[in-house]
Amino acid sequence: MLFAGLIWLTAAVVAAAFAMKRWWFPPPINTYAANFDSYFSLNIAVAGIIFFLAQAALGWFIWRFRNQGRRVRHTEGNNRLEVVWTAVTLALFLAASVPSAVLWSRVHLDLLSPTAMSVELLGQQFAWNVRYPGPDGRYGRTSARFVNDAAGNPFGIDDGDPAGKDDVVSGALRIPAGKPVLLRLHSRDVIHSFFVRELRVKQDLVPGMEIPLKIEADKPGEYEIACSELCGLGHHQMRGLLIVMPPAQFDAWLRQQREARQ
Template identity: 40%
Template sequence: MPIAVAITVLVVASVAFHLFSPWWRTPIASNWGSIDSALDVTLWICAAAFILLNLFMAWALVRYRHRPGHRAHYEPENASLEKRLTVWTAIGIAGMLAPGLAAWGKYVSVPKEAALVEAVGQQWNWSFRYPGPDGVLGAASVKYITPDNQLGLDPLDPFGRDDLLVESGDLHLPVGKPVKVVLRSKDVLHDFYVPEFRAKMDLVPGIVTYFWLTPTRTGTFDILCAELCGTGHHEMRGKVVIEPPKDFAKWQSEQTSFSQILAEAPPAAMSILLLKANACTVPASWSNR
């Protein structure tokens, strides 16, 4: 009996904690409401299974407890019960997977009109790159990284000369415009995550990953690394500023291009960079075109 009471109290307390908890999802700021819907479906299915199974177990402990004159019936197999459990389990799993698969299908289908921006992670900060007037990000590789070329852009690639670099600032995006976020890591595994966007993706060393979103409200939000990446993991934060398109265009016009950085680099640094460029072959997976 005490165990049955404890199980019942656990169920009631868990439901009450969920209903009255002050900790819940942050207000959404992107088009990914379908991700919230998929999480809600999973939550309700798991909650129903949790409540029903635990209450059934508590009832069984009371109903079939040891009492004088009562003897348990031993039944090693029950094919009918096993079939029903299999069917209901399959329905529950399908119910959880279907909304997630539908959301994932949209998540990896980038609109053709989506703008492009690159986020580069390293221990333990974020840098960003925007295409210039040509709308194309130039090729990049860790082989080209120098103190004067921290994002590793290929100095011989003409498509990268007009790229805009934000190495110690915030990520700016226009509200209401779809954007494809290309992700690169300079060292270890990271994860780009903005809770209000609901969207996230790993940054895997050596390859380019991506996701897309459409910001739906203005504001400033935290960028977190959602993958344990070393002792400074907790400090790997940034800011994303969602602003009206006019403000975004004004901010973008004030950023520094890669050609300006090359022009301001010392001659010795440029010589080293060009020597690296002539000696290296850019892996295709690191090209964003």
């Protein structure tokens, strides 16, 4: 009987703790993140109700059917019930897969306008590097042979390629607010993962692959980039900054950087 009470108590405390939202998502900074939040709320509501009902039923059964020395009525099952709850759960789970696929496709399948700005993000043990192409929109050729962190060339940009002369290399990811940006994710050593909580997006950086990721942020500000795939002993300190700037300010910054390169 103690156990029945304990299950109820646990269920109530867990449900209350979730409802409190003391440790929760940071505010979203774009419409996608806001949609994510509402879809998550829907899920947590459904899961919460199921959780609460199941635990409450378990507790109630334990109390209701405590041993009172009676003889139990023999039943071996009920096929109709089996069919009903199989069908209901199947419908529930299949229903979940549709909106989730729609939301997912907004991140990974929607086409991006060809004019979108592109930025290269390179992960290395244990830092983030960012590269913007010059006004020609082209990135300079890179090769592992030219990688030299001390000389400020983490990408290994080949000096022989004129397209690379006007590339801007930066330590923080600066993007203009309200504009779609195509991130080209690269890694030069092990797998890292790009994660900005406020964007509600995460994507691995896999060496040898260029993975495109579309991001867009509306609210200017500074947000932390946390590496989310174990990348070695400095994994926990692989912190980067996403700086969302008003477009005019961003353009000015980029122009200034390009001038400094020349």
